[in-house]
Amino acid sequence: MTKISCVYNRTASGRLSLAFAADLWKSLNGNGSSASNQLQIFLQVDESGAAILSGIGAAGDPGKIVGIEQTLVEADVACKTLLPSQSIALCTTIDSDAVIVDHNLAFQRHDLTVLYPCRENTLLGRGAGPIMVPFGDGDSVLSAAALAFELARELQLPVVLYHTTWTVQGLSSAEPQDHMCQSAQAVLATLLKMATAAGVQCTTVVETADDVVEGLLQCALRHSARLIVMSRSYKTTVGCYVDQTLRQTPIPLVALASPKRKAS
Amino acid sequence: MNLSKTQTHNRGIFSRLAGFLTNPFGVMSLVVLMYAVKAVLKITVGSQINSPMIECDGFHNLADILEALAVIIVIWVAKKPASSAYPFGRKNVEFFTSLAIGAALLVMSVQFALKSAVGLLSFAPGLDQAVRALVPLPEHQPLLMSSSTLPWVLALTIGSIVLSLAVSRYQIAIGKRGGHASMVADGEETASDGRIEIITLVGVVGEYLFNAPWLEYPLGLLVAFAIAHTGWGLFQSGARVLLQHSIGKEHEEEIRKRCLAAAGVGQISSLKTFQIGSTAVCILTITTEHRTGTIAQLKYGIEYHLTQYLLDNGFRDCELNLKFEKPEPGRRRIAYAVVEKDNCFVVAPSVELSSHIIVCDLENGMVVRTKQEEKPAAMVAFLENKRVRNLYVFSPAPRPLDGGENIAVLSSTSYQVDLLGLTDTRFQSQNRNN
Numbered sequence: 001m002t003k004i005s006c007v008y009n010r011t012a013s014g015r016l017s018l019a020f021a022a023d024l025w026k027s028l029n030g031n032g033s034s035a036s037n038q039l040q041i042f043l044q045v046d047e048s049g050a051a052i053l054s055g056i057g058a059a060g061d062p063g064k065i066v067g068i069e070q071t072l073v074e075a076d077v078a079c080k081t082l083l084p085s086q087s088i089a090l091c092t093t094i095d096s097d098a099v100i101v102d103h104n105l106a107f108q109r110h111d112l113t114v115l116y117p118c119r120e121n122t123l124l125g126r127g128a129g130p131i132m133v134p135f136g137d138g139d140s141v142l143s144a145a146a147l148a149f150e151l152a153r154e155l156q157l158p159v160v161l162y163h164t165t166w167t168v169q170g171l172s173s174a175e176p177q178d179h180m181c182q183s184a185q186a187v188l189a190t191l192l193k194m195a196t197a198a199g200v201q202c203t204t205v206v207e208t209a210d211d212v213v214e215g216l217l218q219c220a221l222r223h224s225a226r227l228i229v230m231s232r233s234y235k236t237t238v239g240c241y242v243d244q245t246l247r248q249t250p251i252p253l254v255a256l257a258s259p260k261r262k263a264s
Numbered sequence: 265m266n267l268s269k270t271q272t273h274n275r276g277i278f279s280r281l282a283g284f285l286t287n288p289f290g291v292m293s294l295v296v297l298m299y300a301v302k303a304v305l306k307i308t309v310g311s312q313i314n315s316p317m318i319e320c321d322g323f324h325n326l327a328d329i330l331e332a333l334a335v336i337i338v339i340w341v342a343k344k345p346a347s348s349a350y351p352f353g354r355k356n357v358e359f360f361t362s363l364a365i366g367a368a369l370l371v372m373s374v375q376f377a378l379k380s381a382v383g384l385l386s387f388a389p390g391l392d393q394a395v396r397a398l399v400p401l402p403e404h405q406p407l408l409m410s411s412s413t414l415p416w417v418l419a420l421t422i423g424s425i426v427l428s429l430a431v432s433r434y435q436i437a438i439g440k441r442g443g444h445a446s447m448v449a450d451g452e453e454t455a456s457d458g459r460i461e462i463i464t465l466v467g468v469v470g471e472y473l474f475n476a477p478w479l480e481y482p483l484g485l486l487v488a489f490a491i492a493h494t495g496w497g498l499f500q501s502g503a504r505v506l507l508q509h510s511i512g513k514e515h516e517e518e519i520r521k522r523c524l525a526a527a528g529v530g531q532i533s534s535l536k537t538f539q540i541g542s543t544a545v546c547i548l549t550i551t552t553e554h555r556t557g558t559i560a561q562l563k564y565g566i567e568y569h570l571t572q573y574l575l576d577n578g579f580r581d582c583e584l585n586l587k588f589e590k591p592e593p594g595r596r597r598i599a600y601a602v603v604e605k606d607n608c609f610v611v612a613p614s615v616e617l618s619s620h621i622i623v624c625d626l627e628n629g630m631v632v633r634t635k636q637e638e639k640p641a642a643m644v645a646f647l648e649n650k651r652v653r654n655l656y657v658f659s660p661a662p663r664p665l666d667g668g669e670n671i672a673v674l675s676s677t678s679y680q681v682d683l684l685g686l687t688d689t690r691f692q693s694q695n696r697n698n
Binding site: 011014043052073076 | 524525526527553554560562565568569605610612617628629630631660675676677678683685
């Protein structure tokens with residue numbers, strides 16, 4: 001079961017992230033929740049701030065001040081998400097295994113798996129649509145695909161696998177799939193096997209788009225995709241497609257942590 | 265070798281013939297030919313058997329030839345490419361033909377209904393006289409047919425019906441395929457001619473086989489109604505396009521629905537649609553909070569789905585004009601009572617314990633600007649002057665301000681200013697690192 005987490009921020013984008021996270025959590029868990037799978041709300045602890053308050057004689061020691069803040073935040077989250085308190089778990093450390101719904105972290109932390117909700121407050125509020133997984137010729141996509149297939153299976157959504165390739169000079173075939181390099185074809189074969197194993201309906205789109213990011217976003221928009229799942233490659237130093245897509249996408253996007261940089 | 269040459273030659277002839285038969289000018293040429301044959305035959309046979317009805321119908325077909333020639337000219341004008349003077353082309357000219365043919369069909373239906381009514385009244389002389397005393401009606405002319413002329417009339421009428429119905433279907437199909445409203449309208453007019461001819465045939469057959477010539481008239485009234493319906497439809501569609509009526513409520517609802525299904529669309533603040541020729545024109549204003557780079561993608565997605573919908577629903581082309589705007593900012597001001605120590609700020613548990621006030625400008629609930637002020641001596645006057653409505657403190661049960669009935673003191677859920685959007689996080693982290 002996919003773990004969903006959200007960073008607590010009492011801002012407009014924080015409220016949208018919280019609404020999105022709660023909606024996604026409800027879609028994945030229905031009404032029931034187990035202790036191992038609550039909606040995690042990450043609240044950073046600022047002990048120095050609590051010490052300042054304690055220093056001016058407010059409400060006792062720093063620990064008590066932190067406790068008051070946690071109580072207020074829990075009540076605020078329960079009020080905004082309409083979730084029962086047993087479904088919410090307030091935590092002070094980020095769970096690196098969870099999908100963290102946040103508007104800022106996707107741009108700041110490459111070591112975490114972050115879902116950028118793109119100002120949407122629900123995943124399927126505008127209607128059902130596929131999850132899109134763009135892939136290249138590297139294995140980094142496999143972790144993204146695993147998450148996408150898991151979400152697709154749990155939410156009963158189809159998956160679109162997207163690849164864009166350069167045309168092979170001298171090859172006359174008009175079929176873009178024929179222009180794919182061998183390693184990309186091997187990745188596609190693996191992804192299709194994973195889809196079959198997960199029992200997810202899967203279609204493949206291969207193009208020779210002029211621009212990779214534009215091509216994948218336009219394909220997602222044509223298919224009315226509701227989520228794009230991409231993984232960061234630790235090998236890419238300049239021109240990361242995930243960062244470029246994050247800056248242009250109107251569709252929520254999950255940026256997976258690079259396996260070698262993943263936070264422990 | 266010779267055989268292959270012949271085959272190639274034949275293939276060339278067939279492809280040219282197919283091209284001619286699917287070309288609007290080719291189709292209209294066939295229509296002109298059909299009317300010419302019908303006019304010559306009807307005028308000849310009508311004068312030979314001394315039937316003014318058939319002869320008159322022949323002259324009506326001569327008028328149809330002129331109409332078909334007018335349609336050819338209209339199609340030629342409509343096909344001219346768009347120019348700077350005519351940015352949408354001249355396709356709307358076709359709808360003048362729809363308007364004219366629609367009006368002509370309405371007149372024809374009234375005339376035919378009148379003739380049929382007069383025919384029915386002739387079977388009740390008393391009522392006929394009473395009606396004529398009130399309304400001037402045309403003279404009733406009964407069918408005068410002998411057994412020797414019957415086969416001629418039957419052959420001519422049946423042939424004419426078959427030609428009218430077949431050619432009209434053909435005209436409408438090619439007209440719809442090419443998006444030529446004038447050709448479709450002319451096809452409807454040809455079909456109406458065919459329906460009138462069917463009624464003539466029913467009258468002739470009714471009189472000679474069943475001795476029931478009255479049968480023609482009630483059926484005639486029904487056909488008059490059908491013609492009026494077709495005429496009104498053509499007139500209405502022509503007028504709607506020429507007066508730039510919207511493309512239809514159901515289409516507009518679907519357009520709104522498809523736009524709102526696209527991620528990133530806030531709302532559709534305005535939607536205007538109209539039609540030029542067979543091109544649908546949609547002018548939309550979409551509210552979105554996204555920025556330029558994302559809007560370019562959003563525009564692509566919306567255009568893709570709307571184009572697909574419009575082309576699937578009978579329009580041959582579409583012209584989409586999308587304008588994106590930010591939502592109304594909904595500006596308001598709030599403030600936080602804060603404590604400052606070593607250049608670090610935290611939300612104070614009460615106004616009394618605060619050292620500063622951070623005044624926040626909100627747009628759509630988002631803090632877009634903050635300003636720190638030292639705690640003023642006259643707090644209420646200061647907040648009222650800044651038009652602050654809500655003041656936040658870090659306390660589960662905040663106390664109201666003395667004398668500040670218009671300012672609500674509310675509970676901030678956190679004391680951390682960066683969780684409340686009151687600081688630039690980059691600046692905050694730099695400060696912490698320093």
